[in-house]
Amino acid sequence: MFRKTHLMLGKDLDEQLVKTLNACGSYPLIKYVQKEKIKISPKVQLHLNVNARCEFKWESLIDHSNLHTVDAEGLDLMKRMLWVHPEERISVQEALGHPFLA
Numbered sequence: 001m002f003r004k005t006h007l008m009l010g011k012d013l014d015e016q017l018v019k020t021l022n023a024c025g026s027y028p029l030i031k032y033v034q035k036e037k038i039k040i041s042p043k044v045q046l047h048l049n050v051n052a053r054c055e056f057k058w059e060s061l062i063d064h065s066n067l068h069t070v071d072a073e074g075l076d077l078m079k080r081m082l083w084v085h086p087e088e089r090i091s092v093q094e095a096l097g098h099p100f101l102a
Helices: 013-024 027-036 042-050 072-081 092-096
Strands: none
Touching (some): 072 092
Protein backbone atom coordinates (compact mmCIF):
# COMPACT_ATOMS: atom_id res chain seq x y z
CA MET A 1 0.00 0.00 0.00
CA PHE A 2 0.99 3.62 -0.21
CA ARG A 3 2.54 4.95 2.97
CA LYS A 4 0.93 8.36 3.14
CA THR A 5 -2.02 9.94 4.92
CA HIS A 6 -4.69 9.87 2.17
CA LEU A 7 -4.66 8.67 -1.39
CA MET A 8 -7.73 10.77 -2.30
CA LEU A 9 -9.39 12.95 0.34
CA GLY A 10 -12.81 14.58 -0.02
CA LYS A 11 -14.60 17.03 2.27
CA ASP A 12 -17.68 14.79 2.52
CA LEU A 13 -18.93 11.41 1.29
CA ASP A 14 -20.11 12.72 -2.09
CA GLU A 15 -16.84 14.55 -2.78
CA GLN A 16 -14.83 11.50 -1.72
CA LEU A 17 -16.83 9.31 -4.08
CA VAL A 18 -16.52 11.79 -6.96
CA LYS A 19 -12.72 11.98 -6.50
CA THR A 20 -12.55 8.19 -6.52
CA LEU A 21 -14.76 7.96 -9.64
CA ASN A 22 -12.64 10.56 -11.44
CA ALA A 23 -9.51 8.56 -10.73
CA CYS A 24 -10.82 5.03 -11.03
CA GLY A 25 -13.79 5.08 -13.37
CA SER A 26 -17.24 3.97 -12.39
CA TYR A 27 -18.32 0.86 -14.24
CA PRO A 28 -18.27 -1.50 -11.22
CA LEU A 29 -20.15 1.06 -9.11
CA ILE A 30 -22.75 1.62 -11.85
CA LYS A 31 -23.48 -2.12 -11.93
CA TYR A 32 -23.72 -2.28 -8.14
CA VAL A 33 -25.98 0.79 -7.83
CA GLN A 34 -28.31 -0.59 -10.51
CA LYS A 35 -28.41 -4.09 -9.02
CA GLU A 36 -29.09 -2.90 -5.47
CA LYS A 37 -31.32 0.02 -6.54
CA ILE A 38 -29.29 2.47 -4.46
CA LYS A 39 -30.18 6.17 -4.58
CA ILE A 40 -27.21 8.48 -5.03
CA SER A 41 -26.91 12.25 -5.12
CA PRO A 42 -27.23 14.09 -8.46
CA LYS A 43 -23.60 15.24 -8.08
CA VAL A 44 -22.37 11.66 -7.90
CA GLN A 45 -24.79 10.47 -10.62
CA LEU A 46 -23.29 12.98 -13.06
CA HIS A 47 -19.81 11.59 -12.45
CA LEU A 48 -21.00 7.99 -12.73
CA ASN A 49 -22.11 8.61 -16.30
CA VAL A 50 -19.07 10.67 -17.31
CA ASN A 51 -16.39 8.33 -15.96
CA ALA A 52 -17.63 4.91 -17.03
CA ARG A 53 -14.62 2.62 -17.50
CA CYS A 54 -14.46 -1.13 -17.16
CA GLU A 55 -11.70 -1.75 -14.67
CA PHE A 56 -9.25 0.47 -12.89
CA LYS A 57 -5.62 -0.62 -12.85
CA TRP A 58 -4.36 0.15 -9.34
CA GLU A 59 -0.80 -0.19 -10.58
CA SER A 60 -1.36 2.98 -12.63
CA LEU A 61 -1.07 4.92 -9.35
CA ILE A 62 2.58 3.88 -9.10
CA ASP A 63 5.22 6.09 -10.68
CA HIS A 64 8.87 7.01 -10.09
CA SER A 65 7.92 9.54 -7.40
CA ASN A 66 6.13 7.05 -5.14
CA LEU A 67 7.65 3.68 -6.07
CA HIS A 68 9.64 3.61 -2.82
CA THR A 69 6.38 3.89 -0.81
CA VAL A 70 4.57 0.97 -2.45
CA ASP A 71 4.24 -2.53 -1.04
CA ALA A 72 3.03 -5.03 -3.69
CA GLU A 73 1.22 -7.25 -1.18
CA GLY A 74 -0.38 -4.20 0.41
CA LEU A 75 -1.58 -3.00 -2.98
CA ASP A 76 -3.08 -6.43 -3.68
CA LEU A 77 -4.92 -6.40 -0.35
CA MET A 78 -6.19 -2.87 -0.95
CA LYS A 79 -7.56 -3.85 -4.38
CA ARG A 80 -9.39 -6.80 -2.86
CA MET A 81 -10.78 -4.81 0.08
CA LEU A 82 -12.02 -1.92 -2.07
CA TRP A 83 -13.93 -3.99 -4.61
CA VAL A 84 -17.43 -2.51 -5.04
CA HIS A 85 -19.50 -5.73 -4.95
CA PRO A 86 -19.59 -7.09 -1.38
CA GLU A 87 -19.99 -10.69 -2.56
CA GLU A 88 -16.77 -10.38 -4.59
CA ARG A 89 -14.82 -8.41 -1.97
CA ILE A 90 -12.26 -10.20 0.22
CA SER A 91 -13.75 -11.38 3.51
CA VAL A 92 -12.37 -10.35 6.89
CA GLN A 93 -11.02 -13.88 7.45
CA GLU A 94 -9.36 -13.91 4.02
CA ALA A 95 -7.91 -10.42 4.64
CA LEU A 96 -6.50 -11.46 8.00
CA GLY A 97 -4.76 -14.38 6.28
CA HIS A 98 -3.36 -12.19 3.48
CA PRO A 99 0.47 -12.09 3.25
CA PHE A 100 0.47 -8.30 3.80
CA LEU A 101 -0.92 -8.81 7.32
CA ALA A 102 1.09 -11.94 8.09
